Amino acid sequence: MTAEKNIADKQKKRRQALALAAAFLCAALLFYTALGGALSGSLGQTLEGPLPDGAQGPAAARSMGKALRPKPVPPDWEFTIISTGDVMMHSPQTKAGYDPSDKSYDFAFMFEHVAPILREGDLVIGNLETPLAGEANGGYTGYPMFNAPEILARNLKDAGFTLVSTANNHSLDRRYTGLCATLDHLDEAGLLHTGTFRTPEERGRIAKTKVKGVSVAFIAATYGTNGLTLPAEHGYAVNYIDRDRLLDDISRARREGARYVIVMLHWGLEYQTKPNQEQTGLALELLKGGADLILGNHPHVLQKGEAVHPQELFGEGADAKDEKTRFVMYSQGNFISNQEGMDRNVSILLKLTIGVDGATGETYFKEAGYIPIYTQKRNPQGASRHTVWPLELALADLEGGGGAFGAGDRAILPKAWDYAVKSQPDLDLLKVAEHSGSPEASDWQD
Numbered sequence: 001m002t003a004e005k006n007i008a009d010k011q012k013k014r015r016q017a018l019a020l021a022a023a024f025l026c027a028a029l030l031f032y033t034a035l036g037g038a039l040s041g042s043l044g045q046t047l048e049g050p051l052p053d054g055a056q057g058p059a060a061a062r063s064m065g066k067a068l069r070p071k072p073v074p075p076d077w078e079f080t081i082i083s084t085g086d087v088m089m090h091s092p093q094t095k096a097g098y099d100p101s102d103k104s105y106d107f108a109f110m111f112e113h114v115a116p117i118l119r120e121g122d123l124v125i126g127n128l129e130t131p132l133a134g135e136a137n138g139g140y141t142g143y144p145m146f147n148a149p150e151i152l153a154r155n156l157k158d159a160g161f162t163l164v165s166t167a168n169n170h171s172l173d174r175r176y177t178g179l180c181a182t183l184d185h186l187d188e189a190g191l192l193h194t195g196t197f198r199t200p201e202e203r204g205r206i207a208k209t210k211v212k213g214v215s216v217a218f219i220a221a222t223y224g225t226n227g228l229t230l231p232a233e234h235g236y237a238v239n240y241i242d243r244d245r246l247l248d249d250i251s252r253a254r255r256e257g258a259r260y261v262i263v264m265l266h267w268g269l270e271y272q273t274k275p276n277q278e279q280t281g282l283a284l285e286l287l288k289g290g291a292d293l294i295l296g297n298h299p300h301v302l303q304k305g306e307a308v309h310p311q312e313l314f315g316e317g318a319d320a321k322d323e324k325t326r327f328v329m330y331s332q333g334n335f336i337s338n339q340e341g342m343d344r345n346v347s348i349l350l351k352l353t354i355g356v357d358g359a360t361g362e363t364y365f366k367e368a369g370y371i372p373i374y375t376q377k378r379n380p381q382g383a384s385r386h387t388v389w390p391l392e393l394a395l396a397d398l399e400g401g402g403g404a405f406g407a408g409d410r411a412i413l414p415k416a417w418d419y420a421v422k423s424q425p426d427l428d429l430l431k432v433a434e435h436s437g438s439p440e441a442s443d444w445q446d
């Protein structure tokens with residue numbers, strides 16, 4: 001992180017120097033005006049006789065001076081983004097949330113240990129990799145054609161999510177009608193979404209929201225939809241990855257006033273821990289084209305996240321307007337799933353801090369860090385109970401003899417921690433205690 005910090009600091013210093021120069025210029029102008037006013041006042045007295053109480057001379061200058069007094073530059077502020085991996089819903093997860101007493105579903109327990117962290121983010125985003133098409137639309141199913149109970153939308157919202165991408169290879173698992181019903185259910189839950197669309201008009205709008213007064217835009221696209229296609233009249237309904245179209249949408253978002261543009265891409269190869277050339281190539285083009293942040297998903301395992309400096313995009317002679325550090329996260333793995341294998345159950349919460357220039361309203365990259373997380377699939381009694389844990393809290397439970405985990409998880413947890421940390425050499429490891437208000441977490445502060 002030192003390199004990123006250095007560049008962010010340099011950019012910050014440059015902005016501060018500019019603000020200082022502007023303030024100095026204003027002060028000089030004010031002094032000159034006051035001086036000029038005083039001089040003309042005394043000249044006026046000499047040549048045209050005394051002015052009543054000297055009111056129109058120095059006083060006029062004083063009031064001019066007031067109008068010219070430099071406004072104090074508002075201080076910079078910041079907002080945070082927390083990003084997660086794929087929200088998968090395999091059949092055992094759906095069953096784990098079923099209550100036979102009233103035949104209802106509820107998945108709130110899945111997120112209870114990470115929700116205090118998520119709720120502290122100003123913007124919390126993930127990839128929803130299942131339709132929420134309603135039980136009447138072919139029943140609730142898992143892999144390979146997903147359809148999860150629609151209460152999942154409410155559970156994600158309550159856990160702290162702001163927005164989900166719906167563009168992924170499972171977008172059409174319940175075809176166009178399922179795609180539309182999914183968006184209806186997200187709307188009902190108050191969860192923002194982008195990447196799939198019910199109407200051409202909806203496709204024609206760039207998703208935007210204000211975060212601490214800053215307009216943030218979202219664009220999401222997928223490499224494909226598992227061979228399922230849309231009827232011609234609904235061809236707009238899924239945003240497929242198309243470089244030129246993505247660049248157009250990024251430019252449009254900027255023209256429409258977005259100060260921060262996030263592109264969420266469903267791409268890459270499953271179970272590959274390194275991004276391929278298609279990912280790295282497209283990322284550079286989109287970052288050059290004005291994207292501030294690229295969030296990738298689909299491989300189901302972690303790939304690296306890294307800051308991208310203007311020199312890497314535009315060469316050493318990068319001019320001032322390009323002097324902005326961007327960020328790409330190639331893959332965040334699974335946020336939750338029933339997949340087997342440690343690498344598919346370990347993930348991170350990526351946390352970015354974005355600065356906002358008080359004078360110009362422009363955004364800039366400040367820092368990136370991560371919290372390792374782990375999906376526990378069974379409770380100590382062996383019953384299916386999928387729960388996302390911050391690994392730090394899971395290890396604390398292990399050490400403190402809290403008994404939250406069965407033998408299988410107990411053996412894996414320390415390795416899972418090492419795996420997560422090794423996957424992100426360029427990012428700061430964050431302590432849960434510093435990012436969560438829960439008493440459970442504050443016990444962990446060192």
Ligand SMILES: [Zn+2]
Pocket residue numbers: 129168169170266297298299
């Ligand atoms: Zn996928």
